[in-house]
Amino acid sequence: MKNSKSMTLVMNEFIPVNEPCFAGNEKKYLSECIDSGWISSEGPFVKKFESTYAKYLNVEYGLAVSSGTAAIETALYALGVKKGDEVIMPSFTIISCAIACLRLGAKPVLVDIEPDTWTMDVSQVEGKITDKTKVVMPVHMYGHAVDMDQLFILKEKYGFLILEDAAEVHGAEYYSKYKGNKWLKCGAMGDIAATSFYANKIISTGEGGMVLTDNKYYADRAATYRNLCFSPERRFLHTDIGYNFRMTNMQAAVGLAQLEQIEEFINRKRHIATLYKKEISALQGIHFMQVKSWAKSVFWMYCVILEKETDIDANKMMTRLKQHNVDTRPFFCGLHEQPALSRQGLFLNESYPHTSHASKYGFYLPSSITLTNEQILRITDALKKGLN
Numbered sequence: 121m122k123n124s125k126s127m128t129l130v131m132n133e134f135i136p137v138n139e140p141c142f143a144g145n146e147k148k149y150l151s152e153c154i155d156s157g158w159i160s161s162e163g164p165f166v167k168k169f170e171s172t173y174a175k176y177l178n179v180e181y182g183l184a185v186s187s188g189t190a191a192i193e194t195a196l197y198a199l200g201v202k203k204g205d206e207v208i209m210p211s212f213t214i215i216s217c218a219i220a221c222l223r224l225g226a227k228p229v230l231v232d233i234e235p236d237t238w239t240m241d242v243s244q245v246e247g248k249i250t251d252k253t254k255v256v257m258p259v260h261m262y263g264h265a266v267d268m269d270q271l272f273i274l275k276e277k278y279g280f281l282i283l284e285d286a287a288e289v290h291g292a293e294y295y296s297k298y299k300g301n302k303w304l305k306c307g308a309m310g311d312i313a314a315t316s317f318y319a320n321k322i323i324s325t326g327e328g329g330m331v332l333t334d335n336k337y338y339a340d341r342a343a344t345y346r347n348l349c350f351s352p353e354r355r356f357l358h359t360d361i362g363y364n365f366r367m368t369n370m371q372a373a374v375g376l377a378q379l380e381q382i383e384e385f386i387n388r389k390r391h392i393a394t395l396y397k398k399e400i401s402a403l404q405g406i407h408f409m410q411v412k413s414w415a416k417s418v419f420w421m422y423c424v425i426l427e428k429e430t431d432i433d434a435n436k437m438m439t440r441l442k443q444h445n446v447d448t449r450p451f452f453c454g455l456h457e458q459p460a461l462s463r464q465g466l467f468l469n470e471s472y473p474h475t476s477h478a479s480k481y482g483f484y485l486p487s488s489i490t491l492t493n494e495q496i497l498r499i500t501d502a503l504k505k506g507l508n
């Protein structure tokens with residue numbers, strides 16, 4: 121009796137879409153902050169976290185900031201983006217990418233995505249280049265890299281700068297023929313990169329982000345911008361308008377402890393993806409995320425997309441899964457369909473069909489690294505029932 125009761129509990133337990141995993145030195149390092157009194161951005165964990173993450177990506181400079189959104193804006197500032205400039209990005213991304221441009225007076229310009237990996241369709245970039253194009257912003261998506269080589273070729277021809285949004289791809293890799301036939305880490309391929317350590321990212325600081333670059337000039341500009349543009353010569357004298365985008369020592373302490381476990385986290389993410397894929401490939405009308413031969417995905421989130429013919433859209437399926445106590449999240453809404461941006465006169469009458477399709481039919485399944493095999497089977501079983 122007792123056994124069967126606990127069994128039912130397990131059967132019906134709520135499975136959240138994501139849960140962080142603190143299995144390492146998180147508590148120890150946090151206690152060090154409190155015991156030492158170092159809690160602000162001046163504390164020693166910040167520099168340590170910055171240099172360790174930069175080294176992990178094989179990049180020279182890492183500048184920790186308060187969020188991924190702040191990292192994108194800081195990176196654009198570092199590259200010198202200003203009023204009148206244009207920044208090309210996919211429509212299928214978080215609004216942070218567009219907002220960062222708008223705050224600097226620049227204009228976001230959109231392209232569509234690839235229908236199978238939901239990453240930027242780089243073949244559309246050249247058609248959007250004007251003499252105002254300053255930056256192209258590839259957004260690596262759900263653990264999978266953008267096809268960067270075509271961008272490298274265009275960069276040579278047109279001279280724009282590349283800012284990678286690497287928030288969803290800690291540790292993911294891309295095989296670049298252009299850069300000498302080798303695997304490169306996402307976040308280490310452009311002129312500068314921005315990443316996020318929000319609670320649901322592969323490694324987390326709760327809230328947080330980082331700007332990454334090999335270029336000292338950009339690194340210095342980023343450091344200035346995140347710290348109110350204090351003049352180096354005279355404290356409390358300011359030569360430009362910056363922000364307080366600093367990361368605390370406590371956040372960096374958690375980040376460093378998380379980073380020590382990144383390989384285990386990624387291995388587990390990949391293992392779970394294999395299990396999900398096996399179960400989902402047996403189902404009709406729904407597809408698991410694809411991986412290109414030139415990408416090593418870290419499967420940040422376990423994404424699926426429904427076939428239009430099923431007549432079930434993501435909303436409907438997500439409601440059905442909720443009835444089985446399985447939590448999910450919808451895909452992004454395209455930037456061209458955001459009321460806040462249309463109101464500014466942006467992207468009116470523009471259409472990005474793959475983005476619109478993905479945002480209607482795609483969603484992601486529970487994606488914690490703490491998921492058990494039994495939970496995965498329960499989730500895919502609920503999916504199967506939802507399809508009928």
Ligand SMILES: *Cc1c(COP(=O)(O)O)cnc(C)c1O
Pocket residue numbers: 187188189190213214216259285287288315316317318327328329
């Ligand atoms: C999470 C995320 C961000 C923003 O990060 P925050 O830390 O939440 O501000 C930016 N870009 C992408 C692609 C993201 O997934």
